[in-house]
Amino acid sequence: MRSILAVDDSASMRQMVSFTLRSSGYEVIEAVDGQDALDKIDDRQVDLVLTDQNMPRMDGLTLIRQLRVQDRFKRTPILVLTTESSDEMKQAGRSAGATGWLVKPFDPARLLEVIRKVLPQ
Amino acid sequence: MSDTQTQGGGAGFDLSQFHGVFFEEAGENLANMETLLLALVEGSTDDEALNAIFRCAHSIKGGAATFGFRDVADLTHVMETLLDKLRRHELTVTTGMIDTLLESGDVLGHLLARHQGGGGGPFDCAELVARIGALTHGSAAAPPQPPAAAAPVHAETAAPAPASAVPSGGRVLDVEIGPMDEPSMADHLVELFAEIPGLGTIEPTDGGRADEQRVRRFRVATAAPDGELLDLFSFHVAREQVRIVALVDASAPGPATAPAPAAPAAPAAAASVAAAPAPAPAPAAADSAGYGFFDDSPGAPPAEVIAAPPAPPPEPAAAARAATVAPPQRAAKPERAATGTGNLEQSTIRVPIEKVDQLINLVGELVITQAMLAQTGRTLDPVVHQTMTTGLSDLERYVRLLQEAVMAIRMIPMAVVFNRFPRMLRDLASRLGKQVELHTIGEDTELDKGLIEKITDPLTHLVRNAADHGIEPPQDRIAAGKPAVGTVTLAAAHQGGSIVIEVRDDGRGLNRAKLLRKAAERGLPAHDGMTDSEAYSLIFEPGFSTASEVTDVSGRGVGMDVVKRNITALGGSVEIASTEGQGMRVSVRLPLTLAIMDGMSVGVAQETYIVPLASVVESIHLSADDVKSVGGSGRVVEVRNEYLPIVALDELFEVPRVAERDATGIMIVIEAEGGRVALLVDELIGQHQVVVKNLEANYRKVPGVSGATILGDGRVALILDVSWLVRRARH
Numbered sequence: 016m017r018s019i020l021a022v023d024d025s026a027s028m029r030q031m032v033s034f035t036l037r038s039s040g041y042e043v044i045e046a047v048d049g050q051d052a053l054d055k056i057d058d059r060q061v062d063l064v065l066t067d068q069n070m071p072r073m074d075g076l077t078l079i080r081q082l083r084v085q086d087r088f089k090r091t092p093i094l095v096l097t098t099e100s101s102d103e104m105k106q107a108g109r110s111a112g113a114t115g116w117l118v119k120p121f122d123p124a125r126l127l128e129v130i131r132k133v134l135p136q
Numbered sequence: 137m138s139d140t141q142t143q144g145g146g147a148g149f150d151l152s153q154f155h156g157v158f159f160e161e162a163g164e165n166l167a168n169m170e171t172l173l174l175a176l177v178e179g180s181t182d183d184e185a186l187n188a189i190f191r192c193a194h195s196i197k198g199g200a201a202t203f204g205f206r207d208v209a210d211l212t213h214v215m216e217t218l219l220d221k222l223r224r225h226e227l228t229v230t231t232g233m234i235d236t237l238l239e240s241g242d243v244l245g246h247l248l249a250r251h252q253g254g255g256g257g258p259f260d261c262a263e264l265v266a267r268i269g270a271l272t273h274g275s276a277a278a279p280p281q282p283p284a285a286a287a288p289v290h291a292e293t294a295a296p297a298p299a300s301a302v303p304s305g306g307r308v309l310d311v312e313i314g315p316m317d318e319p320s321m322a323d324h325l326v327e328l329f330a331e332i333p334g335l336g337t338i339e340p341t342d343g344g345r346a347d348e349q350r351v352r353r354f355r356v357a358t359a360a361p362d363g364e365l366l367d368l369f370s371f372h373v374a375r376e377q378v379r380i381v382a383l384v385d386a387s388a389p390g391p392a393t394a395p396a397p398a399a400p401a402a403p404a405a406a407a408s409v410a411a412a413p414a415p416a417p418a419p420a421a422a423d424s425a426g427y428g429f430f431d432d433s434p435g436a437p438p439a440e441v442i443a444a445p446p447a448p449p450p451e452p453a454a455a456a457r458a459a460t461v462a463p464p465q466r467a468a469k470p471e472r473a474a475t476g477t478g479n480l481e482q483s484t485i486r487v488p489i490e491k492v493d494q495l496i497n498l499v500g501e502l503v504i505t506q507a508m509l510a511q512t513g514r515t516l517d518p519v520v521h522q523t524m525t526t527g528l529s530d531l532e533r534y535v536r537l538l539q540e541a542v543m544a545i546r547m548i549p550m551a552v553v554f555n556r557f558p559r560m561l562r563d564l565a566s567r568l569g570k571q572v573e574l575h576t577i578g579e580d581t582e583l584d585k586g587l588i589e590k591i592t593d594p595l596t597h598l599v600r601n602a603a604d605h606g607i608e609p610p611q612d613r614i615a616a617g618k619p620a621v622g623t624v625t626l627a628a629a630h631q632g633g634s635i636v637i638e639v640r641d642d643g644r645g646l647n648r649a650k651l652l653r654k655a656a657e658r659g660l661p662a663h664d665g666m667t668d669s670e671a672y673s674l675i676f677e678p679g680f681s682t683a684s685e686v687t688d689v690s691g692r693g694v695g696m697d698v699v700k701r702n703i704t705a706l707g708g709s710v711e712i713a714s715t716e717g718q719g720m721r722v723s724v725r726l727p728l729t730l731a732i733m734d735g736m737s738v739g740v741a742q743e744t745y746i747v748p749l750a751s752v753v754e755s756i757h758l759s760a761d762d763v764k765s766v767g768g769s770g771r772v773v774e775v776r777n778e779y780l781p782i783v784a785l786d787e788l789f790e791v792p793r794v795a796e797r798d799a800t801g802i803m804i805v806i807e808a809e810g811g812r813v814a815l816l817v818d819e820l821i822g823q824h825q826v827v828v829k830n831l832e833a834n835y836r837k838v839p840g841v842s843g844a845t846i847l848g849d850g851r852v853a854l855i856l857d858v859s860w861l862v863r864r865a866r867h
Contacts, residue, residue, distance in 0.1 A: 024191070027158035027199045031151065063435075069194055083434070092435030094427075098198055105428075114436050115429035120202035122151070129427045132437045 018042040022066040035123040049073025076111040083112035092133040186223040314351030322352040324372035500827040507848035551579035577627035584729040598639040606643030646714040672712035676700040739819040753805040781865040
């Protein structure tokens with residue numbers, strides 16, 4: 016089963032994302048911020064990371080940088096969930112090592128669409 | 137949920153299943169935001185706090201946009217824009233901003249309550265949104281603008297700005313808005329330019345009238361980028377209806393227009409800014425679908441997959457059209473940890489209150505069954521039935537533990553109540569011209585949810601009273617050698633099976649002589665021999681007011697009596713202590729729960745009644761000589777120099793008697809609402825905890841009865857409504 020790490024400080028967003036992904040057969044690891052994500056992931060491998068940008072304790076971009084320095088996350092797709100799709104944001108995401116972005120708000124259909132692109136069946 | 141549009145049916149998911157969590161979360165964010173805002177002061181540069189406030193608004197906006205609450209998303213969007221400028225120190229915090237943001241929080245609460253199916257009419261946020269916009273864009277005064285009062289500006293009357301008057305670094309734009317249901321809404325844009333100095337000029341190019349497609353046209357000369365214009369325009373018109381076409385652009389080095397700094401938040405807010413013949417953006421993008429991938433990034437899909445199918449709703453053009461890519465300055469700076477949002481890791485589950493109540497009811501039944509078994513068990517020979525009796529006593533113990541554990545589920549911390557007071561005191565102090573600081577102690581002290589809800593109003597009244605009548609104006613305080621800032625303290629603590637909540641202030645305190653004089657003027661029974669406590673309790677008498685002037689804050693002395701009545705109705709009591717010139721302390725004592733009560737069971741003929749133990753003063757054996765008749769059928773008894781009306785329960789409830797009652801009997805003195813009466817009963821059976829059952833829900837309301845319980849032998853006993861009995865006997 017493919018596993019996805021979903022990081023968001025909003026419980027309702029987390030629930031929506033997890034429900035959507037689990038209903039589509041993915042295993043989901045939830046985390047409330049970047050630090051929590053690093054703690055939860057421990058020595059596990061995941062197939063995809065979805066992270067919010069603006070979070071307490073550790074934001075999404077810092078999390079991405081922390082993941083990318085680890086060998087096992089060098090090639091893992093990481094998508095940033097963001098309410099901003101400005102170029103500045105994109106550039107920041109790109110230099111942190113993100114694979115792509117998904118603009119909030121999104122609905123479950125769009126989330127699955129983008130995930131199927133980075134995680135081909 | 138009239139304004140709710142749930143999106144995302146495409147994947148077969150019903151997003152409304154997440155609404156409950158969203159509302160809870162939004163409520164927490166609002167409360168958090170308020171706490172943080174209250175701690176802000178003018179000129180505050182606390183990055184942690186500003187970031188945390190921003191994140192609260194940001195989080196509400198994200199959820200609201202996702203789950204389709206447009207009004208909430210729109211209001212939080214403008215708040216977020218202001219907060220973003222504050223946290224980047226592009227603007228400095230002013231009291232006006234704090235006030236407006238607090239007000240916005242209130243409005244959000246109202247909007248969210250409406251979406252949850254709560255009461256309240258529709259709310260027009262336009263004026264508030266405009267005010268936040270003015271604060272964000274630097275029009276400091278930002279007076280509330282009643283749209284009706286504003287002179288309508290039409291093309292015929294508006295002085296057309298010459299097209300050559302391009303602000304320095306500015307642009308001349310053609311703006312098309314529509315199709316609109318109300319084309320006249322676009323006239324508000326003209327007012328917008330009039331209100332915001334330095335924004336530029338606007339003039340209608342359509343003679344003030346919409347064309348047949350209900351589209352309005354304007355020419356705008358401005359230095360503001362498209363994104364900012366759209367933010368401003370969206371106060372009055374929907375963003376997706378706005379099209380901006382650049383005619384002259386003095387701000388851009390080349391032919392391309394200036395990129396909009398920020399993309400809109402909601403898909404509905406997707407602005408089709410038809411401005412730019414844009415070069416291809418640096419990132420390989422399927423941006424029209426609302427997502428995209430960086431072409432050479434790790435984990436990116438192969439190129440043919442990247443080209444996403446064009447999604448039907450045109451998505452923010454901002455990204456797709458951007459030519460110049462700004463260096464990532466801010467991104468490198470990680471944000472610091474938030475304050476006030478530290479509870480994210482608590483492992484909790486949310487359970488509907490009905491489930492908990494059902495559990496409590498079942499445990500209540502279990503307690504009754506256990507009591508029955510215990511009663512039967514006492515008739516057994518402990519030697520013969522040793523295992524049985526041991527089992528029964530274990531059962532009793534575990535049922536008691538289970539009951540306590542279940543009751544604990546309904547317990548919530550007093551912080552829920554206390555948290556509303558900082559805001560209230562702040563507003564109150566500024567209205568009264570006083571300086572008041574709030575201290576809270578024991579916010580973690582827990583109390584039953586039902587009681588918390590019922591104690592909130594009386595506590596609010598006491599706190600208001602302390603600020604209004606207790607705390608003196610700053611000059612008086614300084615003259616009295618006190619600090620200018622008064623202190624109101626809220627303290628909660630458990631004491632035995634009760635909770636004691638104190639409202640203390642360091643204000644002027646009560647003046648005993650003045651109280652007694654006032655009471656005498658009001659015709660209340662007051663005399664110099666009263667103890668201090670009795671004298672202070674006079675303020676609980678109906679119609680009593682010590683404030684020489686009536687203020688609009690605490691009203692006219694109605695209130696304290698209501699406070700006392702409400703607390704008594706909850707099975708609680710109130711006490712006052714005071715030192716003149718140093719302050720006053722009101723102590724409220726409440727039972728921890730309404731579901732279980734300490735009662736005294738009394739026998740009247742064949743019936744058993746329960747008297748709430750909290751209201752029992754004493755019980756006295758009575759001889760016929762002690763009873764005196766007054767008036768027609770009234771009887772009184774003299775107890776410690778006070779004549780108490782007698783209430784014979786058998787007569788009141790028309791209990792049938794087999795034999796005539798003895799001339800003597802047992803009298804229980806009960807107290808409620810400051811009055812005492814003597815209840816005449818046949819026997820005292822004992823004191824025990826009873827599980828309170830609602831009589832109204834199961835039967836109907838019976839005067840004199842507040843509820844019922846089931847006795848150990850399975851019979852039903854009525855619980856007396858002490859307040860009603862006292863009122864009836866004394867009036």
